[in-house]
Amino acid sequence: MRHFRLKSLALMGLLAVATAAQADIKVGVILSTTGPAASLGIFEKNAVLLGPTEVAGQKIDYIFFDDGSDSTTAVKTARRLITDDNVDVIIGPTTTPAAMSLIPVVAEGKTPNITQGPTNALVQPVDDERRWVFKTTTNDEHEANPLFAQMHRSHVKRLAFIGFSDSYGDQWEKLTRRYVASPDGPGRGIELVAAERYARPDTSVTSQVLKILSRSPDAVLVAGSGGGAATAVLELRNRGYKKDIYVTLGATFGDFLKLSGKNAEGVYAPFAAVMGVNQVPDSYVAKKGVEHFVALYDGKYGKGTSNIFAAGAWDATKLIEAAAPEALKKAKPGTPEFRAALRDAIENVKDYDGARGRYTMTSQDHAGLDSSALMLGQLKNGHWTLVQP
Template sequence: MKLKTSVFAGILAATLTPLAFADVTVGITLSSTGPAAAIGIQSRNAIDLWPKTLGGEPAKYIVLDDGTDVSKAVRNARKLTSEDKIDVLVGPNTTAAALAILDVLKETQTPMVALAASAAIVTPPDDPGRHWAFKMPQNDSLMAQVLVEDMVRKGFKKIAFIGYADSYGENWWKEFSNLAAGKIDVVARESYQRTDPSVTGQVLKLMAAKPDAVLIAGSGTPAVLPGKTLKQRGYKGVIYQTHGIGTLEFLQVGGKDVEGTLFPTGPGVVAKGLPDSNPVKKVASEFTEKYEAKYGANSATQFAGDAWGAYMVLDNAVKQALQQKAQPGTPQFRSALRDAIESTKELIVPNGVLNISAKDHQGFDDRARVMGKIEDGRFQYAAEK
């Protein structure tokens, strides 16, 4: 009788004990070295602040450096999926690497939350690889829209454009020129390589068109060169940049030559200056305070905010995926996690409000962009006038 009672008690205890899950494993590939290191380091700084749990369960983070090398990023993704059995991949920072990893996602059925910008990473979302791909940075179209609105509001009629001679510059040209059509006359277009030591020839051609403003479509420190050259050549018009400039290194390298530059940005970069009515201000400010408490005043960037937002997306999605009773480390959990990310609704992260769906694997709307300006060596909010 005692044996039966003991067995019954054991069964009852097992029934009442919450289901124990394995650790949720997150693989992360970042450009901590190489040309995109300024971006990758900002992402890594934010990731170092991630809590050690996801969805209330213990989490394991495996961080690898891809050296801003596409082939190494792919090797990292293959190692993380095959050897480390990750449940989700975060990163990479560059569009080329994210696109190259799509085949790995398709083969291993592993979701990815990229920290690179191009809409091509997630469009079309019904593509077999992109079915598993999501990304944090705003689409270029959303940022180009706020730029065009600002130019029109300021009464500019003629704009010149110079951008990288790669996918970043090409996509920005496509988005900007489409949105500018019928509103602004784009009077000149030039391009340059990220490693070019001089853009004097291109700048002289831009200035010859006598534009009211110039848009530079670059990212990180190589985006400094056209603006610096324009200033040195005596250009007096307004200089715009894209949200890709949001690194402290850009400010350091640019110095006085980038003062007055206007750019679109996520709210997290300029949280302190946002009006109280901004729906993102509370979350953005909380992140900024946490980040700057460790890394110093005015150190928060777009890329750090995106990395913190990735944690918030995963924390929210893991809670939902665990309800399916699938164990982390299994194909069933990866699938449940992908579906949960895709069902993210009204989630406020430092750079906007996410509503992800089967038709939109990015998910930001107009609440994810404001205009910023460089003033006194800092990224600041540019209030509409």
């Protein structure tokens, strides 16, 4: 009996070693597929579903959770993924508030996070906590530069701002104030005459818009996403505002276009290649990467469905694919050593042409995209059109 037990234990040990050697790479995915940000999160989930399922002979498992567009739920889910599911990396969340809340969680769990939030503060500065956080979205300045350059060309002198009353709006208001205060920057010569805020789910911004109109601005900048951004644009147009409106990248598809309709005609926005890759010159460095994603996504979900949010989520899966082979040389999935090695490998990804642009990560840059990732667009006949310089 003892001999049999020893043999059994030995066999179990061999099986455990084999299982460890073949452990899958586990990717936790926290996205907003319900709630106010669902119009973004659903596209992101669709893109992750197209992500690689194997790398260097190692299977990749995706574990999906919906945070309901709620930061508290996102934090609870991240803790579960780290402690119970023992994931190697987390993609998401969708929104900036949720993404900000996750920073100390992933740092404590020493688990790399490729967030979908757009705000610079998610990855800057790269301190002891943010060294675990990366993002596949452009920085605020990348979005703002083409918008303010157009304002300068249009001789805007009086600018009004209206944005979400959360960390997304906070960052954009700070950036706007910084730009107009700079004597030699893109916002030079522009006065910020009004700054109003509203909650993402708000269905009315009448009081805020009336205050803005009382200041007679030459242009209005709306810092919002999806249907929430449409709320502000609709109120401005319905109140007779006919001058230029500028929106941030989050307002370039989906519910924004459906809800605002013709009222958004002529609105300016940052333009990413994925919004119209056929309009982008061949000299654009990441054009082939964008074309590959658009063909894949539109082929699965329908022509014209590819967008910036899906692109960012897809790029997150591809960065993991690019980094994993190096990490696998140093440790096995499911271990703290592998998570650390994967973090290091993501930080060293160079010249990867993704759906959002060319990524070159460094120890001080965890976004990896530069200003070439965004140009200037304008809504014409219901479609985003690249404004030629």
